[in-house]
Amino acid sequence: MTDTTSGAVAARPDLLALTADTLAALANRGLVKRATKELDAGTVPALTTDPDTTVRARFGDGTTTALPPGKGLDDGECSCVAPGVCRHLIALVLAYQRRAEARTDGGAPVPVADWSPGSTDDAALAEAVGARPLAVARRTFERGYAAVVHRPSPDHPEPRVELPTCTVRFPVPGEIAYALTDAAASLRGEVVALAVWAFRAADAAGTDERSVPVQVGGRATAPSAAGPVLDAAVGLAGELLAEGVAHVGPVHGGALARAGAGLTAESLHWPAGALAELTDQLTAYADRNAHYRPELVAALVTELYARRRAATLPGVLGTLEAGDTPLRRVRLTSLGCRVHGTPQSLICEVYFAHPGAGTVLVLRKTWTAAEGKELTGHLLSTRRVLATPLSSLAAGNLVSESVRRTPSRALTVARGRLGTTTITPVGAAWTELPEPLLVRDLSALTAGWEGRAPRLIRPRIEAEAVHVVALSEVESVGYDPGEQRLEAVVRDASGTPALVTSGHRPECPGALYALADALERGATHVSGSVHRSGGGIRIDPIAVLTPAGVVVPDLAPGDGSTALTAAVHRPSDPLTAVLDEAISAMSAVPHSGLRHLNSPARSRIDEAATALSHTGLTRAATLLRAFLDALDNGAAPNEEGLAARCDAWLEAQLHLLVSSEVRSSQTEFVAASAPAPGRVPKVDQVVAGSADHGAARTLRALIAAPGELV
Structure with missing residues (x-):
């Protein structure tokens, strides 16, 4: 063995590439902070390097650790009794990095490594993830699956893959063993293999685009077994079109529900989702509920036909994706909540940014008023979700080990495990979100939408258009009494103009006043759905970040009687x-x-x-x-x-x-x-x-x- 002071400090570039955030993701932020604090206090282990580049550390209390080459922190060795990745392994990495930094006088910034995890062969992959997870992944590969591959870029140096129910990142160039995923630990090896194969498929396609949707393995056509199930669902939609919602009875609703279950069993999640919404619309009409919308029924019937017509295109049916995936310990940042429905039945949707995956997840809950009572968004603000008032959840950070994610990015939390979920104030977390969750240039964001498939056959992703937009200016705020709509002209950080627009809803009577007040009090960020409409960019706001904190308009008090500054009416083209x-x-x-x-x-x-x-x-x-x-x-x-x-x-x-x-x-x-x-x-x-x-x-x-x- 040789001391690192006389050996080449770059013998283990994988250890030098591990950032504090990556270490926190591999273990937890508390261990990283503790190890850093001990090193700062002078408790530095003695480091040695074996001829095979295994790095070893001996601590003052006699504890010894070792990190072999080609292995992740999970496979490191430590003589302490702590399970998993312990603070000694973290301290070894940090001490090795500090020694290397001292020998190179701080070093130069590390350039973006333009590498592809797809270059890893299956033998190396099996060594990194294990033979059994690789065999499970191989069965998924044989059936076929969809993914989106993101190659390294200056803004996002880590290559990553969006699988249907999780995201896999590769933070260390050339080292698959350090791959990070938000999937549960039991699924890690399988999803890492699927991500590597997705990169391999993207590389084989020969395109140099940074983000590439791919269909991996299997066949691009709909499975033959799915044909009868999908035909049966479309047939029921045809019967509904012939007879009409106003004339079908509860028997038809039951048939739609059974057909939806059949689609789900075949993992045809996108038509199953459309059928579930259609069933809800029939129930709403039967109950004389204001949730019923004829335009939505027409669009859902059309979507079912369109998906069958385009079934040979990859990803149209959402075939062969897991119904939901348990996630490992995740930290989510709330982006506010949307309340909609009637005074007798309100649906609340809380939006969470998942920074590690670059996605937005939705937690949905429905409340029904007691007989003779009415609900408003403000009344719901004190109701408890995950043992926390809704107002706190809608403006907080959620850390949980009990989260599951569906292909549509809906969020569920396992019952009976609330003790593994904590919620803290959101603070400045919005400003630290990665792109594209945090948008500084709306024109660049919308330019990336060119060439998307029509919404009728795109994956049915919850909160597909929800982002946080950094604002440089709020130019005007006004209310159009004819349309009962608040409109504000804002500019993003790059100066691109956008229209923040929100209509009056009786279930949230104080929302427009709270929104106007937040925008006029120095709003720095706004979360909401971003759309292009009428030749410009529109934002349907969910929450606003001001110097005083996050404002969630739908939960605000008020009866809607507050006067608002008038705005010029904007006719549609x-x-x-x-x-x-x-x-x-x-x-x-x-x-x-x-x-x-x-x-x-x-x-x-x-x-x-x-x-x-x-x-x-x-x-x-x-x-x-x-x-x-x-x-x-x-x-x-x-x-x-x-x-x-x-x-x-x-x-x-x-x-x-x-x-x-x-x-x-x-x-x-x-x-x-x-x-x-x-x-x-x-x-x-x-x-x-x-x-x-x-x-x-x-x-x-x-x-x-x-x-x-x-």
Whole structure:
């Protein structure tokens, strides 16, 4: 053995690459702080290096530790009785780094290592994760799975992979053994192997993009076993379209629930999620609940058909993903909460940023008022969730060992294990979030959305658009009494303007006043859903960070009687207005049913078609006219005629929904004012502006006869 003072201090570059944050993730922050404090106090172990580069440390109390090469901290050796990664192993790493820093006079900044975990062969992978986890991962590989690969960049030097229910990071170049994941320890080896193979698939694709979605192993097509289950679910949606929500009974709701269970059993989580929402809508209508929305029913029916039509595309069905995944000890930062529903039944959604995974998770809870009582968001603020008042949870940091995450990024906490969950004030945690959770340049964020698949067939991710936006200025705050909407013009840290907009909701009467007050009191950050709309960027706010702390408007007191400064009314552009009206008119079909559609509903669709034509949106108008023609082909059609009506409605509905999304997401290719007839860009032209030609193919697959934009 040789002392490190006479050996090459860079013999173990893996130890030099371990940052304090990485060490905290591998163990916990308390151990890192304790080891650092002891070293600062002079309790420094004696270090030696073996010929095979195993680093050993001997402490003053006789404790000895060793870290062999090619192994992670979990495989380190220590003579103390502490289980797992102990403070002695942490101290060994920190002492080794300090010795190296002293010999190199501080050293130079380490450049970003442009490496790929996919370069690791299966033999090295088996040595790093174990043979049994590798065998389990191999079975998943044979079935096939989807992932998103993120290569190293100056902003994010750690390569990482987003798997359906967890994220895997590789903080040490060339060393798989140090991989970090938010999955539970029992799943670590399996998900690390899946992440390595995802990188291997991305490398084989030959693209140099920093973020690459991949389909790994298996086949890109839907499994044959899924066909009958999916067909049965779509068949039930067709029956609903024929009879209408207003005419089906509870038996149909039960059939939808059973079909949803069948989809879940086949791991077809995205159509299962749509079917679950559809079932909830039928229940809401039967209960005369204000949660019922005909436009949502129409969109969900369309989504089921669209997913079956595009089932051969990777990731459309969410196939072969775990129902949920237990996570290891995680630290989550609350981004506020959203309350919606009726005074008799309120749903609260608490949003949590997961910095280690770069994702937002959602914890959902429903409250029902006692008979004769009504609920508001403020009344819920004192209700307890995870043994903590909702107001504290919505503005705090959550550390838990009992969390599970679904493919849609919904969050659950195991019952009976609240003792393993702690909640502390959020403090300045928002300002320390990594990108893209924390956004400083909204234009760069929205530019990254180009070429995405339509929402109808994208993965059904909760809080997909939720971010924290750093603000440099709040230019104006005002209230539009006609729309009952608060609007504030803000600028992000890079100067990009955005519109913070929130409508009045009776269940949260004090929300708008609290939002206006927070924005006017020096708001530095706002959390919310970020969208492109009407040629600009809009933020639907969830919470606001001010110098005094986090403000959650939906939980604020007040009765809504406080006067607000008036704002100039902002009319919607003609394209958006006619599209919205057409979508609303077509939603009467699944509500009333193709068999029962009345004259007023037909007249409204006819008027919508006329408005589309007058605005220059002739393709959309033609599809609506084709649907009306199908309705007129016989007063009581046979099954063949009913199928023709259904197909005509679906073609028009698909075109409207996809076109509406293209209208908002591709604003640079569409004029803000009404174009002249015949001058509207075609779908192909709009999508050609994106580098992602796969999006163009997806649009063509969904819209049978692509013509004008709408």
